[in-house]
Amino acid sequence: MSRNAGPGPELTSRLGYLLKHAQQLMAERSAKALSPYGIDGRELAVLAVLASAEPTSQQQAAQRLSIDRTTMVAMLDVLQDKGLVDRHPDAHDRRRNVVALTETGRDVLRRGTEASEVAEREFLAPLGPGAARQLRNSLRTVVIRPDDENS
Amino acid sequence: MSRNAGPGPELTSRLGYLLKHAQQLMAERSAKALSPYGIDGRELAVLAVLASAEPTSQQQAAQRLSIDRTTMVAMLDVLQDKGLVDRHPDAHDRRRNVVALTETGRDVLRRGTEASEVAEREFLAPLGPGAARQLRNSLRTVVIRPDDENS
DNA sequence: TGCTGAGTATCAGTACTACTGACAATCAGT
């Protein structure tokens, strides 16, 4: 993606534009940092959820990530092909699959997380440590807020 | 999109996750705020660029938005169908199209910008004015930074 | 026991976004 002619204030004052491009830039950095491990940021997030939660069904994991359950199927297919996760039917409820990290998966998660944190620090480098921390906190605040919509 | 089970700290500590979901939430709000005018956030950004720049070629406008020139073609097709922009060949360089807002386009830009700003304020409401301003500034800083990559 | 309704994973099809590659028209320099 070419980012030659800098955007003018008519764009950089728009929050939607800023968020979209910040996300894009971070995703590029993240992809580069994770490429040695053969995964991307979305897959790393799946691994993180699987590691942090109790042995989880696919649907539970999908909900934590706010992704569709059908999307989760495809992502787990890929992660399973890469040997990072295992699926087997839950003995107590055979509708469910229990998804767990493999030994390799745990290893990739650990190293990928480190690489990802390095990439984040680089991304935030032009901000001073205080502003970087506050950016994180502010994003957390606006993201975590529960649904305030009606319907 | 259902955002039921809140994400855990294994996700909300990851900048990529936060940026992606913040962008998504903002995009949803923006879409809702702009729907009365028949456009979405991307289209509003195009209108803003066209209004702020001198009579522009499609490619110049695309560069300012960091989108591909082929993508710009499709977006202008849509905006032209909606009667918001006009295209005609540049008299001085007939390879180029001069793209300009119509009267309606200017009107939609003005009203859409207002609606978008309201949506932004709602989105940032849980932050307090100081933190909101700083979030904007920090995002601007990390987004505007010129390419520091080699190649 | 058999029946019904709900939950789970899966797959096919679709929509959207944004790209690459190829093309015709045009310009600028020689």
Place this chain on the structure above:
DNA sequence: ACTGATTGTCAGTAGTACTGATACTCAGCA
């Protein structure tokens, strides 16, 4: 006039994430 670069356009493709339909399983109940 010829060559190379620029511009807009289009077809094709890739990635992402959805909807809708299907098969299997469970829980409740007559």
